[in-house]
Amino acid sequence: MKLTFSPSDEAFRQEVRAFVMANLPTDVRRKVEFGLRLEHADYVTWFRILEARGWLTPGWPVEYGGPGWSHVQRYIFDEETMLGGAPRIIASGIQMLGPVLIAFGTPEQKAKYLPDIRQSKTWWAQGFSEPGAGSDLAAVRTTAVLEPDGRHFVVNGHKVWTSYAHWCSMMFALVRTDPNAAKPQEGISFLLIDMNSPGVQVRPIRMLEGGTDLNECYLDNVRVPVENLVGELNHGWSYGKYLLGHERTGIAGIGSCKQQLRRARALAASQGLDQDPVLQSRLAQFEIELMALEFTALRMLSDNQQSRVPAVEASMLKVRGTELRQAIYELLVEVAGPHAVPFEEAALRGELDDSASPAELSALAANYLDARKLSIYGGVNEVQRNLISKAFLAA
The missing domain is CATH 2.40.110.10 (Butyryl-CoA Dehydrogenase, subunit A, domain 2)
Known part of the structure; x- marks a missing residue:
C-alpha cells in the first residue's frame, strides 16, 4: 500500500525537495548524511535560509510569520527536509515556546521574543x-x-x-x-x-x-x-502540557526513520548484503512498521481530528516512533559489522581520514549510542505507556 496525496500537496512536495537541493549547504548535508556532529553555526545557517523563504516556523499562524500551511503540508515539509539531508528544526524557541507565547503570551511578550526566534537571534x-x-x-x-x-x-x-x-x-x-x-x-x-x-x-x-x-x-x-x-x-502546568503536546508529536521522527532506513539500504549495498534475504526481510518489516506509524500520524493531521494539540495520540507516536528509530540504528551497526566497532570522537567532527574508516561508517557507533536517549527525553516511554493505558481505561 502506498500513501497518496492530493495533486497540490504533491506539487508542494516537489517544491520543498527542489528548494532543499538548491539551498542546503553541501558541508551541512554531508554532516547529516554521515551522522557527524552539527555545530551551532550549521543550524543557524540553515535556519536563516529557511526564514528567508518564510519556512522556518511552519506551525506558527501567518500573522506571526508562519507560512499558512495545512497540517499535511507541514508533514511533507518535515519529511522532505529530512530526506534531503537537512538538519531537523531543533530550536526549542521555534517548536515549543513560540506556540505557547502565541497562545498565552501578552502582546508585549510576542512583540519582544517572536521576531528574534524567527531570525535565530535568540535561542x-x-x-x-x-x-x-x-x-x-x-x-x-x-x-x-x-x-x-x-x-x-x-x-x-x-x-x-x-x-x-x-x-x-x-x-x-x-x-x-x-x-x-x-x-x-x-x-x-x-x-x-x-x-x-x-x-x-x-x-x-x-x-x-x-x-x-x-x-x-x-x-x-x-x-x-x-x-x-x-x-x-x-x-504553568497547563501551558507545559500544551507545549509537550507539540514536542511529543515531533519526537516520532518519521522523516528521520525514512532517512536512516535509506542509509541502511545504501550501507547494505556497499557491504555486499543488498541481496541477503534475512536482512531484506528485516528492512521490509521496518518499512511496514514505519508505514503504520505514518498512517497514524496522518490520521491525527486530518480534518476529522478534533484536537490540534494531541495528548494521548502524541504519546503513542512518541513511544512507537522512538523505539523504531532505535531499532533502525541498531540494524545499521549490525550491517556495518566490525567496521562499526571502532569509535573515535574525532569522527563526529569529520576529522578522520576516510582511509582509516569510510566516512559513512565512522560515526555509526556514536549514532547508535546517542539514539539511546530518544526513548527518554520528552517523557520516558514507560511513563507515556502509563498515560496511554489510563486514557483508554477511562474511555
Whole structure:
C-alpha cells in the first residue's frame, strides 16, 4: 500500500525537495548524511535560509510569520527536509515556546521574543526536568518567590538534561510559585529567564558518545522581572502540557526513520548484503512498521481530528516512533559489522581520514549510542505507556 496525496500537496512536495537541493549547504548535508556532529553555526545557517523563504516556523499562524500551511503540508515539509539531508528544526524557541507565547503570551511578550526566534537571534533552553523530577514534572522543586514590591521573582533551583543550553541566551522554565497548593500541579508557573542573569550557571553533561548537547543549569537567587511570567500565576502546568503536546508529536521522527532506513539500504549495498534475504526481510518489516506509524500520524493531521494539540495520540507516536528509530540504528551497526566497532570522537567532527574508516561508517557507533536517549527525553516511554493505558481505561 502506498500513501497518496492530493495533486497540490504533491506539487508542494516537489517544491520543498527542489528548494532543499538548491539551498542546503553541501558541508551541512554531508554532516547529516554521515551522522557527524552539527555545530551551532550549521543550524543557524540553515535556519536563516529557511526564514528567508518564510519556512522556518511552519506551525506558527501567518500573522506571526508562519507560512499558512495545512497540517499535511507541514508533514511533507518535515519529511522532505529530512530526506534531503537537512538538519531537523531543533530550536526549542521555534517548536515549543513560540506556540505557547502565541497562545498565552501578552502582546508585549510576542512583540519582544517572536521576531528574534524567527531570525535565530535568540535561542531558548527548556528548563523543565530536574533531579528527581524528570518525567514527573509535577514534582519540580525550583522555586520562584515574588519580591515584596511585586516587581521581580527570585528563582532558586536546579534544572537538568537541558538540551543545547550552552547555545542559549534565554530559558523558559516551570517553577514552583505556590508550595502550599492542594495539588502539586496547581502551584507551578511558566517563567522566562535571561540566562545571562547573575546566578545562572550552565555545566555540560558528557554523553555516551562524547557530546555535550545536554547540560545542567543552576539557578541561585536569579531575579526575573514579573513581566516574564507567561499567562496566569500558578497555571504553568497547563501551558507545559500544551507545549509537550507539540514536542511529543515531533519526537516520532518519521522523516528521520525514512532517512536512516535509506542509509541502511545504501550501507547494505556497499557491504555486499543488498541481496541477503534475512536482512531484506528485516528492512521490509521496518518499512511496514514505519508505514503504520505514518498512517497514524496522518490520521491525527486530518480534518476529522478534533484536537490540534494531541495528548494521548502524541504519546503513542512518541513511544512507537522512538523505539523504531532505535531499532533502525541498531540494524545499521549490525550491517556495518566490525567496521562499526571502532569509535573515535574525532569522527563526529569529520576529522578522520576516510582511509582509516569510510566516512559513512565512522560515526555509526556514536549514532547508535546517542539514539539511546530518544526513548527518554520528552517523557520516558514507560511513563507515556502509563498515560496511554489510563486514557483508554477511562474511555
